[in-house]
Ligand SMILES: Nc1nc2c(ncn2[C@@H]2O[C@H](COP(=O)(O)OP(=O)(O)OP(=O)(O)O)[C@@H](O)[C@H]2O)c(=O)[nH]1
């Protein structure tokens with residue numbers, strides 16, 4: 001139903017923290033932030049700035065480090081076959097082009113086959129993939145591929161709606177613009193009443 005991305009395969013290994021962001025060298029990051037501040041003409045000895053390289057490096061480390069999670073699944077003993085849809089999941093990520101946040105809400109659902117997934121895991125998977133330098137299209141597809149690979153469900157749907165601060169605060173300065181991306185697989189790939197349950 002979907003191609004196996006490298007990240008999705010790593011996520012399948014229970015209790016293993018996915019290494020989506022690669023190793024972070026904190027001392028090098030601190031020194032680079034200090035260099036950036038100097039290059040921007042700032043006085044790094046100013047009392048408010050002197051500890052900023054440490055804070056900024058730490059903030060990026062936090063935002064780019066996925067949290068360890070286990071992916072609990074359950075047998076679908078009752079044969080539940082309708083849509084399981086978790087709506088309005090808030091998420092934050094970092095735009096790969098400008099290193100500025102993009103943030104919004106997600107709707108993630110699937111049509112179960114033999115197994116069900118703990119509901120919170122849909123939000124946790126989104127958070128895992130969000131803690132990376134991202135573009136919204138890739139983030140959307142990574143979550144859909146992960147869910148598809150993990151559960152082999154009859155259908156998968158992932159819809160993200162986000163505001164990109166690189167579009168609001170700078171550049172075109174289109175404040176309030178939201179971007180919607182979606183990936184649908186299997187029985188949800190076809191427009192119809194099931195897919196219509198995803199918010200428009
Ligand atoms: N497709 C896609 N584009 C994104 C995303 N986040 C930011 N961008 C866009 O990435 C593009 C980068 O374009 P460039 O022309 O290289 O950069 P730029 O000169 O800063 O562009 P402007 O933002 O138009 O000023 C911009 O159009 C951004 O709006 C995303 O998640 N997906």
Ligand SMILES: [Zn+2]
Nearest residue numbers: 095097098166
């Ligand atoms: Zn951007």
